[in-house]
Amino acid sequence: MDLSHLLELTRAYLSSDKLAVIRQAYEFALKAHEGQLRRSGEPYLQHPLETAAILAELKLDAASIAAALLHDVPEDCNVPIEEIEAKFGPEVAKLVDGVTKLSQISGQVAEKPSRDDLQAESLRKMLVAMAEDLRVVFIKLADRLHNMRTLEALPLARRRAVARETMEVYAPLAHRLGIGRIQSELEDLAFYNLEPLKYRHIKHLLTRREAEQELLVKEAVDMLEKELEKAGLKAKVSGRSKSIYSIHRKMERYAQLGRNLDDIHDIIAIRVLVDRVEECYHALGIVHSLWHPIAAEFNDYIATPKENGYRSLHTTVMCFNVPIEVQIRTHEMHESAEYGLSAHWVYKEGAKQDEFGQRIARLRQLLEWHKEITGTAQFLELVKADVFQDQVFVYTPKGEIKNLPAGSTPVDFAYHIHSGIGHRCIGAKVNGKLVPLTTYLRNGDTVEILVGKPGKGPSRDWLNPNLGYVNTSRARDRIRQWFRKESRAQNIEKGREILEKEMKRLGITLGNREELARSFKYEDVDDFYAAIGYGDLSASQVTLKLAAQEEQPKVKGPLPAAGTAPLGVKVLGSGDLLTRLAKCCSPLPGDEIIGYITRTTGVTVHRKDCPNVLHEKEKERLVEVEWGRTDQLYPVWIRVDAWDRVGLVRDITTVVSNEGVNIASMKSLGHGDNSASVFLTLETKGVAQLSRLLAKIEAIGGVTNVVRGSE
Numbered sequence: 041m042d043l044s045h046l047l048e049l050t051r052a053y054l055s056s057d058k059l060a061v062i063r064q065a066y067e068f069a070l071k072a073h074e075g076q077l078r079r080s081g082e083p084y085l086q087h088p089l090e091t092a093a094i095l096a097e098l099k100l101d102a103a104s105i106a107a108a109l110l111h112d113v114p115e116d117c118n119v120p121i122e123e124i125e126a127k128f129g130p131e132v133a134k135l136v137d138g139v140t141k142l143s144q145i146s147g148q149v150a151e152k153p154s155r156d157d158l159q160a161e162s163l164r165k166m167l168v169a170m171a172e173d174l175r176v177v178f179i180k181l182a183d184r185l186h187n188m189r190t191l192e193a194l195p196l197a198r199r200r201a202v203a204r205e206t207m208e209v210y211a212p213l214a215h216r217l218g219i220g221r222i223q224s225e226l227e228d229l230a231f232y233n234l235e236p237l238k239y240r241h242i243k244h245l246l247t248r249r250e251a252e253q254e255l256l257v258k259e260a261v262d263m264l265e266k267e268l269e270k271a272g273l274k275a276k277v278s279g280r281s282k283s284i285y286s287i288h289r290k291m292e293r294y295a296q297l298g299r300n301l302d303d304i305h306d307i308i309a310i311r312v313l314v315d316r317v318e319e320c321y322h323a324l325g326i327v328h329s330l331w332h333p334i335a336a337e338f339n340d341y342i343a344t345p346k347e348n349g350y351r352s353l354h355t356t357v358m359c360f361n362v363p364i365e366v367q368i369r370t371h372e373m374h375e376s377a378e379y380g381l382s383a384h385w386v387y388k389e390g391a392k393q394d395e396f397g398q399r400i401a402r403l404r405q406l407l408e409w410h411k412e413i414t415g416t417a418q419f420l421e422l423v424k425a426d427v428f429q430d431q432v433f434v435y436t437p438k439g440e441i442k443n444l445p446a447g448s449t450p451v452d453f454a455y456h457i458h459s460g461i462g463h464r465c466i467g468a469k470v471n472g473k474l475v476p477l478t479t480y481l482r483n484g485d486t487v488e489i490l491v492g493k494p495g496k497g498p499s500r501d502w503l504n505p506n507l508g509y510v511n512t513s514r515a516r517d518r519i520r521q522w523f524r525k526e527s528r529a530q531n532i533e534k535g536r537e538i539l540e541k542e543m544k545r546l547g548i549t550l551g552n553r554e555e556l557a558r559s560f561k562y563e564d565v566d567d568f569y570a571a572i573g574y575g576d577l578s579a580s581q582v583t584l585k586l587a588a589q590e591e592q593p594k595v596k597g598p599l600p601a602a603g604t605a606p607l608g609v610k611v612l613g614s615g616d617l618l619t620r621l622a623k624c625c626s627p628l629p630g631d632e633i634i635g636y637i638t639r640t641t642g643v644t645v646h647r648k649d650c651p652n653v654l655h656e657k658e659k660e661r662l663v664e665v666e667w668g669r670t671d672q673l674y675p676v677w678i679r680v681d682a683w684d685r686v687g688l689v690r691d692i693t694t695v696v697s698n699e700g701v702n703i704a705s706m707k708s709l710g711h712g713d714n715s716a717s718v719f720l721t722l723e724t725k726g727v728a729q730l731s732r733l734l735a736k737i738e739a740i741g742g743v744t745n746v747v748r749g750s751e
């Protein structure tokens with residue numbers, strides 16, 4: 041591999057002005073790695089070049105190719121990332137930095153001799169979570185693929201460790217990202233290094249049958265091609281042998297069923313590529329009329345895509361008394377299956393560079409961007425739910441990965457390890473540095489808990505939600521259990537003290553204690569105090585209730601069910617079309633609007649600046665609309681940020697109702713730092729009224745910000 045070969049690969053899909061940065065990255069890497077050799081004896085530069093070439097085959101953008109060329113420069117040549125940023129800009133620098141960080145994690149873990157499946161799964165998730173930008177994961181996969189191709193140079197023990205990690209972590213990761221091409225090569229290479237005898241056995245089996253099979257495949261392909269042509273279908277038919285590792289897995293499944301190796305005939309497969317989805321089913325019918333299908337071996341992954349977004353029809357048929365697997369899919373599905381998410385990544389000529397860069401900078405944005413793509417969206421949804429929103433992955437000092445809810449603190453971590461550690465926790469080090477116990481843990485942190493004397497108990501402050509020591513229910517439960525074991529007298533005393541302190545701070549008077557205790561379902565005031573003492577009831581729950589009694593908001597009747605009533609919108613140039621207001625942007629009379637013709641529910645009315653409209657690909661489905669009569673009420677959602685104080689909610693509701701606006705729903709949320717947000721759904725007559733109202737709310741004491749948004 042040399043530069044000109046790489047440029048040739050990239051020129052196939054990138055415009056020539058994009059090649060400059062690749063050339064520049066090459067020159068830089070050439071200098072940086074000068075004199076360095078790989079274990080195999082070849083110049084080190086071969087490795088980044090080959091890595092970049094793998095990505096060029098996946099048609100990744102120029103920034104990814106440049107980053108691949110530079111990926112080992114910071115670590116192996118001691119070039120600071122700042123220098124790369126100065127030379128190549130923040131996008132490339134971020135990618136390079138991301139790859140360096142991932143390599144550090146996986147390096148750490150590869151050192152550990154054995155890991156269970158859970159650890160492997162955690163690591164896969166952590167890699168994705170840490171990467172932030174999925175392009176980093178692609179570069180890492182390409183890096184690993186080239187290292188696997190050249191594994192021979194390493195000593196045996198190291199080879200096996202890397203192969204195992206590849207099998208446990210990287211191949212499944214490629215699978216989840218839907219890059220079939222990289223997945224099967226990684227699996228075969230890892231299998232070869234882990235089970236050389238089995239590998240050779242299958243390889244031998246395949247070679248022995250090669251001649252016989254080639255003939256069979258050729259005949260079958262010819263036959264099918266003819267039939268498809270007769271039916272007027274434009275299709276591309278090809279035959280291939282399955283990957284060695286996939287045959288191995290099939291053999292294992294067969295062995296479990298007590299069947300012999302020689303029963304495995306369907307080691308060949310025929311692939312049919314057509315243009316449109318309907319043609320897939322048409323082709324399927326032709327295959328089944330030509331050869332007899334084995335009923336149990338049919339899968340419709342088009343109707344029900346695999347979790348990673350894979351779509352195809354799979355059927356096994358008897359052809360010349362031999363079972364053959366036939367896969368039928370569209371060209372587009374095929375691209376997706378081979379290149380996975382990277383297929384959606386290909387640099388789009390014509391898209392503005394800035395816009396493109398911004399959109400793919402973070403996976404989150406990508407999630408929005410690709411939510412229309414079935415399968416992919418499903419997968420990304422999974423990743424999002426799995427990784428981004430609610431989990432954080434951290435290390436114990438021994439290098440084990442622990443998986444905690446996002447927002448966890450060192451105290452949560454301590455209780456996650458063991459309640460004994462939690463109770464004795466007096467401090468924590470994150471990545472070797474002492475940190476406050478309220479610190480949020482981040483992906484990849486190594487957390488060490490400092491413990492006090494045995495018998496030391498937790499602090500009551502940990503139960504105060506406003507102080508933020510504890511954010512998992514597990515830790516909270518364990519702490520309460522500890523305090524529950526204390527003497528009743530102590531808990532009552534503590535509870536009274538906590539409540540009085542809190543009331544004083546907020547300037548609330550307590551009134552009738554028996555009544556208050558009963559409102560929380562405690563017959564006895566002492567029980568009530570004790571519950572606060574051991575944390576079953578928090579002082580803020582009590583004060584919130586008292587405050588709420590003072591400020592019951594007036595809520596008027598419910599809205600007409602959103603979006604169903606005939607609305608004051610006219611669709612231009614057509615008759616009576618059913619219209620509804622889009623929930624994403626909740627347009628109001630006075631807003632510039634546009635209609636979107638849905639497949640089933642008529643026309644949805646969006647604001648013209650709604651991101652869903654701006655990113656709509658099928659522009660022909662957009663239709664001009666205008667506001668008709670405006671005496672109707674429209675729902676709008678607003679958020680008020682303010683310093684929390686008694687009477688805040690009352691003041692807001694007063695201003696709203698003085699303006700003659702209805703409140704359809706309202707909720708407030710304290711942030712634990714004396715600030716709060718109040719969320720209201722209002723029924724207004726339009727933008728003019730709303731803007732008047734927002735100005736008035738902004739003038740309320742303590743309010744810092746008012747925004748209109750979508751729910």
Ligand code: MN
Pocket residue numbers: 087111112183
């Ligand atoms: Mn590398």
